[in-house]
Amino acid sequence: MSVIRWGIVGCGNVTEVKSGPGFQQAEGSELVAVMRRNGELAADYARRHGVGKWYDDADALIGDADVDAVYVATPPSTHKAYALAAAKAGKPVYVEKPMALHAGECREMIEACEAAGVPLFVAYYRRALPRFLKVKQLLEMGAIGEIRFVTTVHTKKLTEDPANLPWRVLPELSGGGHFFDLASHTLDLLDFLLGPIRDAAGRAGNQGKAYPAEDVVSGTYVFESGVQGIGIWCFTAYQGGEINEIVGSRGKLTFSTFGSEPIRLTTSDGIGDYSLEQPAHIQQPLIQTIVNELLGRGSCPSTGASALRTAVVMDELVKLRSL
The missing domain is CATH 3.30.360.10 (Dihydrodipicolinate Reductase; domain 2)
Structure with missing residues (x-):
């Protein structure tokens, strides 16, 4: 494999400039499909960004044989479900931050990806800036x-x-x-x-x-x-x-x-x-490290394991609440 073909689940605002173009401009990377529950918005995104396929169903994108890896750019409440679906399909997954609703969900995501033998990356992109x-x-x-x-x-x-x-x-x-x-x-x-x-x-x-x-x-x-x-x-x-x-x-x-x-x-x-x-597309340097790892040319500094540590700390800091 010389190119990683990406699919995006949730092509909302964060993907317009911060991340989406980074998948197209990183070396050895290509954005081939996008998904949004509103099909018209998904089609509009695909048209504006020159992406060949669009979906209004996440399972259809994840199951697409032309998609090698999945980027989950939805709110945290759905990160776990989509990460588990990608892992079940045998595809590497890159999720937005925070990694999930709490550390318990993060652990489930890590365990699922480990069991499936696929890597899990998280969009703490400052590690590569x-x-x-x-x-x-x-x-x-x-x-x-x-x-x-x-x-x-x-x-x-x-x-x-x-x-x-x-x-x-x-x-x-x-x-x-x-x-x-x-x-x-x-x-x-x-x-x-x-x-x-x-x-x-x-x-x-x-x-x-x-x-x-x-x-x-x-x-x-x-x-x-x-x-x-x-x-x-x-x-x-x-x-x-x-x-x-x-x-x-x-x-x-x-x-x-x-x-x-x-x-x-x-x-x-x-x-x-x-x-x-x-950089113009703030996530591109981290995306490049992910692509490099998937192609066997390097390693990514932001993984499920490192993001879990951050989730644990956040959970501890808000444990005592006076709301």
Whole structure:
């Protein structure tokens, strides 16, 4: 096999720019089919993106002999079902993040893929972006000395209309609120940069009462290396912003998970900034690592196993709730 032929289950907004074109532009990759429950929207997507086939039934796409691997881009509530269907069909599966509604579902997905002998990948694409590979390089070369602790502060204004709530703040569809949608990226990134978290504890609350999910989460965690961490996520604040700071024995690194401002290295020698452009299709670098692994040319850094660790941490951080 020289080309991986992809099918997308759920060709919604995330696939328009972030991911869909990445399957077409990655080397050794081709997007051959898309599916959406609304057939007219699926056909429109296929026409606009030059995709040969479209479906309004997920099982039909998964069973298509021309589809080698399946990308699940639906809300988390259906990730497990589609991943299990792909595994049963003997096809590698790439699912959006968060991986599922909770860690228990993640484990079921991993077990099903292992039993079927197919790989499972998860769309924590920051693991492959040049911006965060630079942060990892600086840490590994000892730019800030021995790593001591990391802090995260992430705020967002309340903008939801209670009469028309998006699926991202409905726990039955997303697993939680913006914490599950956004903080999962940061927590997975910290796993990538600093290693696995060995234990975590937190509190979740609903201060704004605008939707049923948590809108504030605070937590502490300790990495297997002994590095300690603390985070606060509030989605009903007066303004939005987010920053991560990794502090070491000789300096610190400051950067955002979602922004594009320079990475800042601060030491006693002064301040240095590192600017790296984001790719036009943000998931393409990770997609390339998946294609490379499927073709036997490399490995992908974001797997079901690594995403499960992030799911476990998120579950622990919201275990104590005052909603």
